[in-house]
Amino acid sequence: MPAITDVEFRQFSANHHNAQRNWLLVKLNTDDPAVYGIGDASPMQDDEQVKDLITGFVEKYLRGKDPLESSFTGQRCIRTRRPVVADLPPRRFRA
Secondary structure, X not given: OOOEEEEEEXXXXXXXXXXXXXXXXXXXXXXXXXOEEEEEOOXXXXXXXXXXXXXXXXXXXXXOOOOOOHHHHHHHHHHHHOOOHHHOOOOOOOO
16 A cells, blocks of 8 residues: 655746746655656646645645545545534534
């Protein structure tokens, strides 16, 4: 079972006749070099802030987790960030 170890970023500029923008690619590494993930965080404005946010998210929620259990990991991240109705204690209504 692979485990997520860290995140890397690749940043480059693309100049084209109808577009000029920076691209920010994200690589999520595991302890197995054959298993990794690649994503795109380019639509954001401030690349350094995006890098900090993604790095913090990986450290807090993903490091040590199995990347092949993405559905379970995703649900855990969502539930950790905000309460889900099923997780709240029952409410007592006054009559």
